[in-house]
Amino acid sequence: MRVALFITCVNDTLYPHTGQAVVTLLERLGVEVGFPEGQSCCGQPQFNTGYRHETEPLVRRYAAAFRDYDYVVAPSGSCAAMVRDNYPRIGAKAAAEGRGQELADAAAEAVPKTYELTEFLTDVLKVTDVGAYYPHTVTYHPTCHGLRMLGLGDRPRSLLAAVQGLNLVELPGADECCGFGGTFAVKNAAVSAAMGADKARNITATGAEAVCTVDNSCQMHIGGTLARQGSTVRPVHIAEILASTEGNVW
């Protein structure tokens, strides 16, 4: 089983810690992890803002970078959903515009092997107890693309529930969007901020020490809002919790 890490551009640049946690976790579970350097961004910011043609080289790049692997694991529900949901659309539209099957083929190659981290753990490795230890009270915010585009369901919660020492508390209004939405956060800043403020208030009300998600992009927005409000609740990516052990709490 050849497994590659798709780090995603946000994690690569701003949250390398999360990537290190994924590597640590997967290696602890006996998985040999590769990191093809040719990888880059999934293209979601461009695609979701309306620049589909700007996304096409990144679709090609993704397929080429991960060609030699059986599985691609991304610590991001949003980026995995971009590949799974939108790459086929991009391929189909290019074909419809008379530019051949190349992008559709690239999508067909990329889609079936792309997994979000918690899916990979539960569906491919078939584990829910990853041997983690995290002695904190945590609340879980299911990010929209993980929840609705990937249909992650209870996977992240079941993984968290199996973590030793972790006290999982329910988040009121958990399924509501935090307000990030990529360029939405800047294009509709007022609404985004209002959504973020409500989310942050709900998170603080749980009394949790940390808020966990499968996406650092949402965490950036939630954490930035919490910090500006003076809250002490820490944003933590699920990989960082699952990588933690008794001797090394992340």
Added chain:
Amino acid sequence: MSGTHQATYLGMPAFPAAADASTRNTQLRANLRHATHTIRAKRATAVAELDDWSPLRAAGAAIKDRTLRHLDHYLEQLESAVTAAGGHVHWAADADEANRIVTELVQATGEREVVKVKSMATQEIGLNGALATAGITAYETDLAELIVQLGDDLPSHILVPAIHRNRGEIRDIFAEKMAEWGRPAPEGLTDAPADLAEAARLHLREKFLNAKVGISGANFMVAETGTLVVVESEGNGRMCLTLPETLISVVGIEKVVPTFQDLEVFLQLLPRSSTAERMNPYTSTWTGTTDADGPRTFHLVLLDNGRTDTLADTVGRQALRCIRCSACLNVCPVYERAGGHAYGSAYPGPIGAILTPQLRGIQSELDASLPYASSLCGACYEVCPVAIDIPEVLVHLRERVVEGGPVSIRGTRTVIKPAKGHAAERAAMRAARWALDHPRVLRTGQRLASRTRRFHPRRLPGPGRAWSDTRELPKVPEESFRDWWQRTRGESGTEGRKTT
């Protein structure tokens, strides 16, 4: 009575500016939050009662899709059936034509007043304003529409047009304005719901009993029988549909369904999605005219107004499946904060964000901003009873805004230019794509950001200010993941190794 009481959406600011203002209105936010969360929870319960919701939803989508693919056939069948049943069918290409047809039909009766059932189509074309210009007063009889009309306001929700008003505000509107329009509000009117309903009932009863002309929309039109269907909760609709001598129905061409049996699907999907009711309180159907009962004259005005152009777009056409249940509004986090007026259209919320720019085009700044009025969270798609993939259409329309491309305008295929004001963004997207497609450039940028991390400002300039005004910026780490991997995992960096 105020002369032209029809407020207008024209000249409204783009969505971000309008939403910026409305999100600061704490009363509005509280009203909307309460209303949408209440109906949202009820809808979820009502839907969960049916174990065949998923197949029903698929059936609803399939019936609508099939009808849209053969719309020409079903519309002609409908026209024949309506005509055979004693009705008159008129075709209106756009709002102006529809307004002219209706105005002339009313003028032909010699009447100067009409009663109206709540209708999205007549709201879309601004019929009340057009009638007022011709000296005809249109009385809205739906309770919420009455509140909006008396308040010289605009509807802000598809199902609950006065959702942005609370009881106290409604009491004040009734007390101050009812007398201008007919029977005044009772002395000492309180804000108790029963009192407000009674005041509206007395006020409206006079209208129903005097009206000679009624104007409606329709939720569905059945091609095989020529039957029109109105689904409502208050009974005002049934009064308007049965008491006047002349009935004029203005209906979008996409509202047709092939057979009477198709209603079986939609009359389950619609009430549970909209009012969270198992069965709709008043479902009125009418087929042409009869001598013994109901209006003696019936006119059906079939409205295009951008629908054929929408149909020509293979991705965007799914918006025409919409049955106007408003479930997407009630679940939308953006609608909840911004309110319906910010969308500047009769169709607010997620469905408005995809329907309006297709019906009206994207020439105005407002219409070009609507596809961006979403965080793409997907909650709207999840609740839509006819499975409209609203996020897919939003992104599709964003592409039209920034890149232009082929569209249909009044039935003619044409290529439009990108909307104005996206040049800087386009340049930035191209630059980003170039960097992202050259990982070495990306790495150089990351290293530069890391090296200068101590000097990064807490507040960003330019468009970034929108971020740093309300949120802390993440700190750039000392080392990117890429660099960490290369430093710790060897020179080639292409393969990992086990650390056991």
